[in-house]
Amino acid sequence: GAGVSQTPSNKVTEKGKYVELRCDPISGHTALYWYRQSLGQGPEFLIYFQGTGAADDSGLPNDRFFAVRPEGSVSTLKIQRTERGDSAVYLCASSESQGFMDIQYFGAGTRLSVL
Amino acid sequence: AQSVSQHNHHVILSEAASLELGCNYSYGGTVNLFWYVQYPGQHLQLLLKYFSGDPLVKGIKGFEAEFIKSKFSFNLRKPSVQWSDTAEYFCAVNGYSSASKIIFGSGTRLSIRP
Numbered sequence: 001g002a003g004v005s006q007t008p009s010n011k012v013t014e015k016g017k018y019v020e021l022r023c024d025p026i027s028g029h030t031a032l033y034w035y036r037q038s039l040g041q042g043p044e045f046l047i048y049f050q051g052t053g054a055a056d057d058s059g060l061p062n063d064r065f066f067a068v069r070p071e072g073s074v075s076t077l078k079i080q081r082t083e084r085g086d087s088a089v090y091l092c093a094s095s096e097s098q099g100f101m102d103i104q105y106f107g108a109g110t111r112l113s114v115l
Numbered sequence: 116a117q118s119v120s121q122h123n124h125h126v127i128l129s130e131a132a133s134l135e136l137g138c139n140y141s142y143g144g145t146v147n148l149f150w151y152v153q154y155p156g157q158h159l160q161l162l163l164k165y166f167s168g169d170p171l172v173k174g175i176k177g178f179e180a181e182f183i184k185s186k187f188s189f190n191l192r193k194p195s196v197q198w199s200d201t202a203e204y205f206c207a208v209n210g211y212s213s214a215s216k217i218i219f220g221s222g223t224r225l226s227i228r229p
Contacts, residue, residue, distance in 0.1 A: 003158075032214065042205050042219030043159070044121070056215055091159070100147065100214040101166055106159040 002026065004107035006092050012113045021077040021110045025094030032075050033104060034067055035059075035091040043091050049075060050098045053056055082114045117142045119206050121220035128196055129228045136191040138206030138224050143213040147191040150180055151219075154202045162204070165189065176200070198229045 005024040013019050022049075025032050031050055033045035035082075045059040049069045069075040073098040078087055089109040122137035140146070150162040163174025170182040180191045189206060206220040 009135075029216065033217075035184075035217075040221065040223050041209070045216045045218070048215040050215075059216070098215050100145075100209075100211050102214070103161060103164070104217060105161075106151075108158040 004092055004094050004105055006090075006107040009108065009109060010111045010113075011115065014115050015082060015084060016081050016112075019079050019082055019112065021065050021079075021090050021112070023075045023092030023094075023107060025075070025076070025092070026105055029065065029094035029096055029103075029105075030072070031098040031102065032069060033094045034075070034077050035093065035106075037089045037091055037109070038054040044056075046077070048098070055098070062082075079112075082112075084114050086110055087114045117208070117210070117218050119218055119220035121206050121209055123223045125224045125226065126223070127226045130198055131195050134193040134196050134200075134225070135143065135177065136204055136225070138189045138205075138220060140187050140189065140206070140208045140218075141144070142187075142208050142210050142218070143167075146208050146212075147214075147215070148180075148182055149207040149209075150174065150178070150189075150191050151205045151207060153205070153222075154204050162191075194228050196225075198227045199223060201218050201227045213222070 007022045034046040037043045047057040052072045064080045078103045091109045093104040093106045118141045120139045148165040151159045152162045165182045173179045205222045209217045
């Protein structure tokens with residue numbers, strides 16, 4: 001079946017602009033996660049949704065970052081007043097539920113470049 | 116603090132050589148351990164996982180990993196690598212108390228000379 005889909009695959013923006021990154025999880029997966037991967041690093045957790053609610057947003061770096069999942073499926077990660085340090089690959093993952101044994105399946109990511 | 120340490124940033128091997136990539140973690144309590152792989156131009160894929168039971172776990176493409184609890188280690192091994200194993204490998208951990216949050220190491224880039 002279809003995997004986790006992320007759009008756009010690449011996004012170039014200017015410092016100070018607003019961006020939205022979209023994630024479409026695997027059908028039927030109730031849990032959705034956002035990670036950020038900077039160059040030369042492993043993914044770092046940002047936020048996790050169970051259904052429509054953000055169950056853990058402890059990884060969001062500051063209040064310029066926000067994510068929503070209004071209908072419990074597609075999620076959007078929103079970044080306000082982008083900074084050059086926000087440049088990274090933003091990864092989305094989904095799992096069937098939020099259990100200790102559930103596997104997270106990752107999308108291909110959105111590469112964000114802030115000029 | 117919870118963390119994962121991968122000892123090698125870049126490993127270069129010839130085809131048919133044996134592989135061992137080191138991984139140590141710092142995490143209190145019950146854990147799951149993972150190795151993910153990212154082939155060039157592709158997304159992260161699960162290579163293998165340890166949840167419980169036999170500490171020697173086998174994954175796809177002939178990879179295996181051994182969980183040594185006393186050493187907080189989960190090293191990845193393959194007896195004979197192929198050119199197609201060229202990729203970035205990430206060790207990762209999550210815990211029973213925070214299962215949603217996977218903590219990744221910084222990755223090891225594996226290059227195989229044909």
